[in-house]
Amino acid sequence: MDYSSSPTITTCKGEIRGKRLIDEPEFQADAYLGIPYAQPPLGDLRFKKSIPAREWTGTRECVEHPAKCVQMLSELLSQNDKDWPASEDCLYLNVFCSGEYSEKMRPVLVFIHGGGFACGSVKAYGDRGICDGLVRQGLVVVMVQYRLGILGFFSTGDESCPGNFGLWDQLAALQWVQTNIGQFGGDRDHVTICGQSAGGACADLLSLSPHSKGLFHRIIPMAGNARTPWSHKSSTADWCRRYAEDTLGVNAETSEELMAQLRRMPADRLAVALDAVMLRNEAELGFCPVIDGDLFPAPIEELLAAAPALPVMIGLTTLECGLLIPNEDLTDEHLEKAVKALLPKNASEGSTEALSAMYKEVALRKQPAHATWRVLIEATSDRIINIATMKVLHECIRRGAPAYFYVFDYYNKACIGPTANNAPCSDAPHCAELAYVFNGGVIAPFTFTKDDHRVAQLMMRTFANFAKNSNPNDEGSSSWQPCDAAHPGRHMALGMQPRMEEQFLEGRCERWIDFMQ
Template sequence: QVMLLLVILLGVGLNSAAAAKLGVVETEGGLVEGQSYRMSLFRTVDVFKGIPFADVPGKWEKPKPHPGWSGILKATKYRDRCLQVTLLQTKTQGSEDCLYLNIFVPQGSSLSTNLPVMVYLFGGAFLLGASNDLAILGDSLYDGKEMADRGKVIIVTVNYRVGTLGFLSTGDSRLPGNYGLWDQHAAISWVRRNIAAFGGNPDNMTIFGQSAGAASVSFQMLSPYSKGLFRRAITQCGVALSPWALQRNPMGLTKKIARKVGCWRSDEDEMITCLKMSDPAGLTMAGKIDVLLILGKGTVMDLLELAPVVDGDFIPDDPSRLFHNAAQFDYMAGVNSMDGHIFAGVDVPSINSEKHVTTVEQVKGLLAGLTKEKGNAAIDSAFSVYSSNWGSAPEQALVKKTVADIETDFLFLVPTQIALQLHANNSSGANTYSYLFNMKTRIFVFPKWVEAEHAEDLQYLFGKPFSTPLVYFPRHRDLSGYMIAYWTNFARTGDPNRGESRVPVPWPTFTKYRRPYVTINHKMSKSSVRYAALCYILLLLYFSVF
């Protein structure tokens, strides 16, 4: 009888554990119903996929409110990505009907309420990507279940327009551009208005993103339209100050795309009318990366053309002059130690080859390509900084690593450090935090000296070592746990050290006068906290694009 009673009690306990489930939720557009996924004995995550946050957008128009629906929307499938080129750029994929978001809500034995909310913006060079991108062993890379469950936060992932339809601009009111940024803003605003019904706290929202998504987060912080919209921001491997994140000659690019789709006219208004009548798929293909640009005269930098612009509205001025708008947001930013390696491998292919030598001339050539506006003196000065530890006969591995470091500094590290400094200088009571992610690469085809490649942080942040344990080791689960703890604590309190999760090392704040950063990997200790060196100031001078 005692055993029977225990079984009954256990059954009641399990049922009540499974009972915490949102079911049908009322949003401004209508009723939605998701799916519940069991994470452990007493924990589930409610997942809502494909909730519309805006109507089907008109071509080069700002997003409009969704008209709503009748009945219950079954939010159980990801919706199409926005129209874009495929990774190999041979065709297009996706749809113009693409402004949808996905919500991941952790549940215990009782329904969650007042949870912190984290809204994620995907990367992809403003050219491609989706809120459910890159399926790895069946799960989207940006599946928010592990992060939501372990950090006790709501995760939201959103789609936005990319490529020609998201970012083409004439640099004036005829085609102002930044449509993808307006989509992001519409999604964040929708979350603020509706997330309470899902158990979230609309007054405690954090936006975060990686690469072009990080630059997007940065632009959202700097826009006057974001005042009071969210509380915190995290940028991973990209900021609005990154040289690839802003198109400074939008009309030149628009004319180039017009030529490709047969819309070239000497009269600009006629050209724009023709573009507006053009086939969306053709326009999208016309925006693909033109690899021929790089041959003999350029760098990867010159390939990344479709990007936000200073439109006098959403981005009213050069991003470097807008940090007063970000003063109220807590801010966390960092890069991967070899963010630039994949791009350096395009600019100087010999760095990834055992057989081929990387020469001093190639290193200087890369510096020349990256600092075109600065003249020869800057090239020589920068070269002397980078080669200072080479000695008289440097090993090839060191020279090749230097090439990757140069590209990392120029495209990612220096702009991020400037953004952190400007945030700290302008901050009114908000916190600033700096990090360097330097876990060794898991991409075995790369040379031994390669550390953390661009985008390698994401698998750990989204908990892949837990959801697909067979392809990871315990050290990867340690790192994943650390990152989820820091990120979700920061979302909860504005301080990565304080919250629901224990962290391995106290992370000091970055201030106007002190520039500590934490190095994030699987072996974290007190020595993980370091300070930016003096040569960093020199690099700011050499590489600053302002």
């Protein structure tokens, strides 16, 4: 399909021209794809903090999505961009904005993609659908790519390679937004940072870093946050060194020698895959953010006390882990292992039995034909995301930050693609909401039904409302109430029939938090 050119924009590094994706009498929208926000992290810049892009002469044509960061194909997440080229030269962002470049500044939504810190791209989220959705709703949308896996999160635990390079990339992109977004009609003082899964964890973590002060003003963590057990570690140095030795064949006596060898290695050797097996069994990821003494100068609990209490809209899907565990060869031993993983190591046998009975009751009520599978899914979802989400809400309430909670409960299996056949999941699983926020297939391409369009309009309006006003309600409405001390699990169920509910999972996660304390 042919597109006309957008107006030429002057950024701080040079002129760019994108393409006009919507050109109607009453509405126009433009896309600027592949804008460099940092220098390519190649050669000596590998395993270093990102630095601003160089200036260029002439007009840069920004009409193609950038290459994704080097990564291995994920069967769960990469159906929509599996054939897109990958490169270590990946520090680019996309901007989608109204074609009316007037003095009226629009709120900005900056999105960080997920993928377990190991995979993902901005290409997967499309372009025209964003223009026809969130931009039409009145936002300027920025989609950020960052370094992944070894390139983004390898750490020796010392100054040779402190880690968190993917997060430093995101900070550099946010700084670019502050400098340049006004040229696209965006309001630099009205920025919402949003992310899903690992991207949600990044968004929440960045809100706690003193380096992010003033770069954004509200947060939307989707299915991931700073409290999830896989979002960060105090250190990954030992794990990274073992990976370098066992998988890459790198043996070095010092951190300096180790990093010198890794810098000489071809980038494609450093590609990693999302390890969903590790995630569901250990609730941890190998390459992930670390408490490095710089980006995060203290443990998360201490950073919380000093960070500004920003408005939050946090969300989950109905059954987050619904596609992570196939329904095959499951036994009571699997069930017992999943339940025990939730408990402290010194928990009694009676506690394990009581907990198993509780999950069995839930499973038999919700999905009796696949009860053992459903027990595993419910327990694993609680362990790796649900309980952490309730912890974030408790903290927001305690700090006096406006906190809105949603649970996405609409599911068309087509939005996930062939992966949906791996498990008997009839409730919205991890990633199911993405198609409806970005107005098109993200995990897999598919054709929207009337119901899909209806849910997408609801989701896009909700996100736009919060980005504009720190409140997801439509103007003049107060039907969606924020969480408070008496109702920490109060949430809006978002789907075909939106409805307020006063408890989340019948208070199960709050009881878990009380038990752990």
